[in-house]
Amino acid sequence: MEARASAKYLRGSAQKARLVIDMIRGKNVNQALAILRYSNKRAALGIEKCVKSAIANANEAAEKANVSVDPDELWLKAAYVDRGPTKHRRRVRPAPQGRAYREQRHFCHVTILLSSESQEGVGKADGKAGATKPAVSKRAKRGGAAAAPRAKKAAKVEATDTAGKTAGENKPQKKASKAAAKLGAALRRKKKTEK
Structure with a gap:
């Protein structure tokens, strides 16, 4: 069973919220809440509320489907942050050469997907290759040589010498x-x- 929750228009930039999301992605719900509770990041408060909302959504969906879901078995299958709007405030900051820059207030949207299915067999939620799949370079995928550019250059120098x-x-x-x-x-x- 999966449950989703999203928090829109969270105060703070998406880049700063991603630092917090990266700490909890793929973790157990209890472990993620503990990390968020003791994190010094400002975005952690809004993300913690979103995780709790996702847990409540999972319980609600389980009740509707007459399925029992243990909240301790839930884990964050996917968690990502999207950029929200930027509000240009009417306040200004002094800038060089007599100019004035307007203050900006950044917002972001957080989406969290919880799952009660086991984590085994599921790859990493952030889309990176798992341990079972060997890493293949883009050059090798296109049919080119997988050699490093420096090695290629060294081979070229040797060829010109000979x-x-x-x-x-x-x-x-x-x-x-x-x-x-x-x-x-x-x-x-x-x-x-x-x-």
Whole structure:
């Protein structure tokens, strides 16, 4: 059985609320409530209310369906935060060069999905790959080589060294000789100024 609860227009930015949501995602309900209760984050209060609302929704849905649900067995299957509206207040803050910036008040929407099904067999709720599925890079998915760019670059350098040393040897020597010439000129100028 699943139950959903959402809290709209919570005060605070979505970025700050996500820090709290990331702490409780995938946890048992009791464990999540304990984390929220002792969290120093301001968003934790509104998220705690949303979790309690989801628990109440689960109990209500269980009663309607004549199913017994133990609140201790519920866990947060999904929890996410969406950005809400930004209110531009009529207050201003002094800004550089005589300008004034208006204060902004940020809001966010929190959605929590509880489940009473066992967590085994269900992947991580945040969409990341589980331990059973090996990680595959985007380059490998597209059919390209899975080698790292640095290794590829090193292989390219080795290929140019073995291909032809006539043009390849002159370039590093030219760079080295130019650097030595600049250094020598700088030292001569320094000696002249000291005299």
